[in-house]
Amino acid sequence: MSDEITGTTAADIADSVRGLRDRGILRPGSPLPPVRELAARLGVNRNTAVAAYRQLAQAGLVVSRGRAGTVVTGHESVPQEGYAADTVLRDVGTGNPDPRLIPDPSPALMNIASRPVLYGEPVIDRGLDEWARTWVAADLDAEFRVTITSGAVDAVERLLAQALMRDDAVALEDPCFLASIHTVRLGGYRAIAVPVDEQGMTVDGLRAALDAGVRAVICTPRAQNPTGASLTAERAAALRAVLADHPYVLIIEDDHFSMLSQRPYESLIGPDHRRFALVRSVSKFLGPDMCLAVAATDAETADRLAMRLSPGTTWVSHLLQRLALTQLTDEAVTAEVAAAAAHYAERNAAFSARLRDHGIPAPTSDGLSLWVELPQSARIVAERLMRRGWLARTGDEFALDDRAEPSHHLRLTVHDLDDQDAATLVADLVAAVR
Missing domain, CATH: 3.40.640.10 (Type I PLP-dependent aspartate aminotransferase-like (Major domain))
Known part of the structure; x- marks a missing residue:
């Protein structure tokens, strides 16, 4: 496929690759020829091929994989915040605030100026x-x-x-x-x-x-x-x-x-x-x-x-x-916000304490979720939790380098669990780690 690339200028070469990609001849993941090889085949200076690949990279059409070469990019599915779609599991990876703690906007809507x-x-x-x-x-x-x-x-x-x-x-x-x-x-x-x-x-x-x-x-x-x-x-x-x-x-x-x-x-x-x-x-x-x-x-x-x-x-x-x-x-709303802040802090601290009681390090931190360190790959633990009815997010989703070592962290959103559900999750997590 890559031998169909044509052109004598950087712009022409880049346009040729774009056309091959648009027509599906070069598919996501397809490798492009090394710069020296392409330059020799097209009879152009090596710098011309380098400039063409740079233009394609800047346009987001290709990506360099280092020693693995340059490959065509695709529209890859990427993790998103919020609830996971189409799952019957209890989702504890959402990162969402508790809807019960979000102030009702109805009274404020009645007082908005109408001009x-x-x-x-x-x-x-x-x-x-x-x-x-x-x-x-x-x-x-x-x-x-x-x-x-x-x-x-x-x-x-x-x-x-x-x-x-x-x-x-x-x-x-x-x-x-x-x-x-x-x-x-x-x-x-x-x-x-x-x-x-x-x-x-x-x-x-x-x-x-x-x-x-x-x-x-x-x-x-x-x-x-x-x-x-x-x-x-x-x-x-x-x-x-x-x-x-x-x-x-x-x-x-x-x-x-x-x-x-x-x-x-x-x-x-x-x-x-x-x-x-x-x-x-x-x-x-x-x-x-x-x-x-x-x-x-x-x-x-x-x-x-x-x-x-x-x-x-x-x-x-x-x-x-x-x-x-x-x-x-509105003083009533700001009081609700303050109460929500106290709730998130208290629930997260209580859950962290439960984990520490079972030998899992979980420092009390700020935010809607907890960052829980595990003694083994988070993916393995997450798979075991799924068998017990829980859906958690692993730290791999938050890593900048896709080639990084497997994460040993889970991000858990637990502030909306009652005491019984929190105890069950901790027990299941301890069992999954073991």
């Missing part, structure tokens, strides 16, 4: 803008502007798109939040793994990523997904010191757990850093269907982000903005 918003008006509701500024100013030691996006993932995608080109490198936590992995891969960027320990992103890992030329860093300052780790003050200070020599690297902090977190907010963003964004969505406490996030950024990033919004989603619905503001300023 219509027309083209050309400010895209951010004035009241929400003022509230968001106060919310962020308490934690961000830098001048900032507020942009409203359709959730945190939307904010991250647009932030990367306004700052990067295809094949630019992005530092990601490893293990990593699934949406961040997908966003970076679908954008055509290169993910550089930064290990995460119990204090969050590691200093040596970040330093290595910066040495590798990353142009953006995506960090979860607290309740890191999937590990639940939160930055300590000492770790955050050390990371800021490393970033001080890279003021134009875009820092994106996804503080997704914000109002539910039991940990103080510690930031990578120093007062003199030039490109940054602190993103806080309302999905975890007002519900995933409230697709709204606050992005506090430097002025230039705010201008670029506004330009990225304008071609498609010109603004986030003002009805949604007013609904969020009405709930966020």
Whole structure:
């Protein structure tokens, strides 16, 4: 098949490969000939073939496998957050908030101002803008502007798109939040793994990523997904010191757990850093269907982000903005959010204690899920749990490197289990490990 590739320029060669792929002659996984071989067959300079493969890689049509060569990409099924489809098992890998703890929006809907918003008006509701500024100013030691996006993932995608080109490198936590992995891969960027320990992103890992030329860093300052780790003050200070020599690297902090977190907010963003964004969505406490996030950024990033919004989603619905503001300023709702935060913390701590009583290390962390370390492959344990009626997520799904060693971690969402179900899961997990 690959001997049908034609062309004398990089653009012609790339276009030929694209055509063969579109017609199904080159299928996903099909290897392309080595650069020297292709250049010799086509009678072109080796650099021309290299440039063609680079164009294809930047377009996401091929991927380099190192010594295994370059292969055609496909539309691979990738793990997604949320409930697994079509399963009769008890799903403890969802990462979802408890729907019983999400405030009812009905009272707020009755109090939303009814004035219509027309083209050309400010895209951010004035009241929400003022509230968001106060919310962020308490934690961000830098001048900032507020942009409203359709959730945190939307904010991250647009932030990367306004700052990067295809094949630019992005530092990601490893293990990593699934949406961040997908966003970076679908954008055509290169993910550089930064290990995460119990204090969050590691200093040596970040330093290595910066040495590798990353142009953006995506960090979860607290309740890191999937590990639940939160930055300590000492770790955050050390990371800021490393970033001080890279003021134009875009820092994106996804503080997704914000109002539910039991940990103080510690930031990578120093007062003199030039490109940054602190993103806080309302999905975890007002519900995933409230697709709204606050992005506090430097002025230039705010201008670029506004330009990225304008071609498609010109603004986030003002009805949604007013609904969020009405709930966020309602004392009854904020009391419900505080109660939900306490519930998640208490249930996760109780489950972790049960595991430790049975010899399974499970540090109490922040977030909606627990990161449970196992003495053997998580896939084996997960398969044994399936036979006992449970569906869990293994750490393999959150690894940046598909060729990494099998994970020894499970991510478990257990806050909605009652005491009896929690005890049953622990017993089944202990049996599966043995």
